[in-house]
Amino acid sequence: MSGSTTSAPDRPLAGVLLLAALLLLAGCGAKEVVVAGRFPEPTMSKLPLTLGVWYDDAFRQHEFFDEAKGRAETDWLVRTGEAQVQLWDTLLAGMFERVVPMDARPAPEQMNPAVDAVLIPRVDELQYAIPAQTNIKVYEIWMRYAFELVTTQGETIADWTMTAYGKTPTAFLQSDEAAVNLAAVVALRDAGAHFATSFTRVPEVTAWMDALDAPTTMAAGPETPR
């Protein structure tokens, strides 16, 4: 659409041009999401254990960066670290009788509070998909966790992996960032649900709990076909 222009560049026109330039520049920058959400405490019988927990720096500050592959795409930076710590702190406090944060990663010479075992979670992989990439009107986040359950001396009791998935449909007037955040929150909730209902079913964990004489059926939910 064409429009008439004034002979001298007046202030409103300069403002419009500046705004247009800013909008164009904004389109070129990376999209950044600092995942934020609220995570409920689980409603379940607590396992009679004192669990230590150790989050290393990579976990506490976990972020995922995806570089744009073409001019039509945008760089994406998804920071999940803060939300991860928030979720796991809330979940573990509701699952175990006592949860104690460790001073350092368990090792033979390392002094740490006395606990039954120490859980060390790690995010091994994170993938995301937005409608611009898949042509499906759904935003998705997929994560693969790795867990280590160790003694305070650092000896492995169990190690296993677990996946989590979250999706959210395209919503009117919702930005890509808000939708990716929502998908990440759903994925984190799924991670919590998966962990809470499967922890006592990990064979090495079951064997260790049997040796401790702790009941293993308390946190086990209904068998799901998936």
Next chain:
Amino acid sequence: MKLRALARLAPVLVGALLGTGCVTATVDEMVFNEPLEGVGDAGVVILGRRHASDYETEPDFIECIGKHIQRGDSSINVIGELEFLNALYPWFEPRTAPLRPADIDRLMAQPPVAEKLATLQTEYLVWVDGSTVQTNSAGSMTCGVGPGGAGCFGFGTWGNDSTYEATIWDFTNRAEVGRLNTSASGQSYMPAVVVPIPIIAPVQGTACDGLGDQLLKFLSSEH
């Protein structure tokens, strides 16, 4: 004075009438065990099924049905979806949600879950599964902006299809007591001569009303 006011309102009224597209809706009902005196003060929770990979039952659709039921009978306590999911976390997440009424027994075996359900006074659980999709679209529209103003020209049309199924579980008897289906479809239009005029077919809203009315008949003694 009244005539002048009516004349001023006329374009708005015409716009409002024109602004709604046509919708066709069908509702099927299969009820096995309807409560004789309604659910009274007991609670009803409506949850969306979200375990399919290619679609998701929209949370705003679930909210719409809940509001429709409460508008129809204010004595029915409709528990909010997120409130229920948070209160019973992690047992009703897409991965862990019970797929059969018999699975409720295993949940109730956990004292904290049984206590929470008793506190919420949940009598019936309604699972809603389905989604609204865009079926077709045609036309084109060009919009422009310049120092002199902005405007659009063209014509667009698209169709929407809603299909939802509601399954009613009785928490007390751990049984499925009813199943309802609703489908609605409609065509929306958007002509634009400088200003786009959307004529939207309220497809999802019609499906919500259809399902909400049927659920009201099931749950309320007043309907």
